[in-house]
Amino acid sequence: MIRTYDVVIVGGGAAGLSAALVLARARRRVAVVDAGAPRNAPAEHMHGFLSRDGMPPADLLATGVAEVTRYGGEVIDDVVIDAGGSADDYILRLERGESLRARRVLIATGLRDELPALPGVRERWGRDVLHCPYCHGYEVRDQPIGVLGGREPGAIARAVHLALLLPQWSEDVLFFPHTMALSDVERAHLDARGVRVLEGKVARFVVDDALRGVELSDGRTVPRAAMFVAPAFRADDALLVALGCAFDDGGWVITDPAGRTSVPGVWAAGNVADPAAQVISAAGAGSTAAIAINADLVMADATALVR
Numbered sequence: 001m002i003r004t005y006d007v008v009i010v011g012g013g014a015a016g017l018s019a020a021l022v023l024a025r026a027r028r029r030v031a032v033v034d035a036g037a038p039r040n041a042p043a044e045h046m047h048g049f050l051s052r053d054g055m056p057p058a059d060l061l062a063t064g065v066a067e068v069t070r071y072g073g074e075v076i077d078d079v080v081i082d083a084g085g086s087a088d089d090y091i092l093r094l095e096r097g098e099s100l101r102a103r104r105v106l107i108a109t110g111l112r113d114e115l116p117a118l119p120g121v122r123e124r125w126g127r128d129v130l131h132c133p134y135c136h137g138y139e140v141r142d143q144p145i146g147v148l149g150g151r152e153p154g155a156i157a158r159a160v161h162l163a164l165l166l167p168q169w170s171e172d173v174l175f176f177p178h179t180m181a182l183s184d185v186e187r188a189h190l191d192a193r194g195v196r197v198l199e200g201k202v203a204r205f206v207v208d209d210a211l212r213g214v215e216l217s218d219g220r221t222v223p224r225a226a227m228f229v230a231p232a233f234r235a236d237d238a239l240l241v242a243l244g245c246a247f248d249d250g251g252w253v254i255t256d257p258a259g260r261t262s263v264p265g266v267w268a269a270g271n272v273a274d275p276a277a278q279v280i281s282a283a284g285a286g287s288t289a290a291i292a293i294n295a296d297l298v299m300a301d302a303t304a305l306v307r
Contacts, residue, residue, distance in 0.1 A: 004101040005029045007293055008092055010080045010239060011108035013038050014279045015270025015286035017064035019106050022290035024073035028297070031074040031100060033092070039110050039271065040279070042126030047135055049280040060279070083239045087265030088300070090243075103265070103300075104293050107239050107253075108286060110271040113231035116150055116178075120205025121229065128211040128226045133162065134278065136226075137169040143225035144172045146214055147195075148202060149180040150230070158230035160186050163195045166228065174222065176214060178202045198222065233275040240268060259289035267293055 007023050009016045012034025023030040040046060040057045047053050052060060065075050079095040083105065090102045113131065115121050121129055130136040147163040160182075163175045173195045182190075182197065190197060200216040205227060213223040237253060246254045246262035252273065259267040269289040270282040277285060 002091070002099050002101050003031070005031050006102070006297060007031075007104045007106060007290075008033065008090070008100050008102035009106045009108060010083075010092070011110060011236075011270065011272070012036075012061065012065070012075060013108060013110055013270060014060070014064070014283040015110075015277075015289075016106065016108035017061065017068055018283040018286035019108065019269060019290035019293075020068045020073045020075075020286075021064070021071065022287050023294060024068055024071035026290075026294050027072075028294060029072075030068075031076055031102075032068065033076045033078055033080050033094065033100070035079045036077060039113065040126070043135070044127065046279050047138070048278055049283075057279075080239060083242050090265065104267070104297060105243070105265060106259070106267045106269060106286075106289055106293065107237075107243075107272055108268070108270045108282075109236040109239065111236060111275055112234045114234055115231050116148060116229055118148075118202060118204055120207040120211070123207050124205065124211050129205065130226060130228050131162075131231055132278075133165050133169060133228070137166065140226040141169045143170055144174075144223060145170045146174045146176055146222070146224040146227045148214075148227060148229045149175065149177040149182075160190070162228045162230060163190055164193050167193050167195060174198050174224070176200070176202050176216075233271075235272050235275070237272055240266070240272070257288070258292035259285060260292060265296075 006028040007030045009020050009032045012032045016032050020030050020032045045054050046057050080092045081095050082093040085091045088103045090105050092100045149159045166173045175195050175197045203215045203217045206212040206215050213221050215221045240253050243263050243266050248254050253268050255261055255268050255273050259269045267289045269285040271277050
């Protein structure tokens, strides 16, 4: 037997759980299907979320699950492997064999950070190898900081941007171009911000119980207490593709301000649609999408009754 819901939300992060909370409180039958692999799991604490600053990410999610279930929402520990159908009759197949039917679908599956293939990066990711000054800059303030360059097209611009931001937190910021070639304009901007450029290919991040520095291919080791990198962002958007949603030239799903995609009955919220979204803005996007979904269901029901 297939369980039927008003809304099935795929992804139980900040966006998905916020949407579920709004919909459950609106007395919709809602289920969240979550694979249990949040993007920010390596981080010990999250920051910039009003009233939740410094909370471990896992605690936020546990609190969210408790709130959603308190209002009758369901949270299913599983993976959606396929989705299809149309508005009022979407079918989502789960990895463990069950299928769910939904009138509306919200995809909040987030994104993956593709990290540079250097020893030491993944081991310290989210601790002292970082990607967001707004999330972690205050915690490494006034310490020796480095920024890693690279070849990934989107990451190149973000790496320079990171280096330009970080002097707000430390006077000792080094930029390691690594495999990228800086333009004269980029060098001028970095120099104007007091960021020193250290040429040479990076061989590895030196790590024991914490990050200790950066080793270059010529054998030099440069002490650093924290390194910022700009990973390539890859949306976990396989379900949006399967559902036939339109994407922009950059490969990101196209939505309206409320998260509505090009496919009737399908919404997207959080990092799967907006790679720049922080936890607090992802939560807001989920809430906005939920209100729009509920309004869409109301109008669909009213129209059917009139007919």
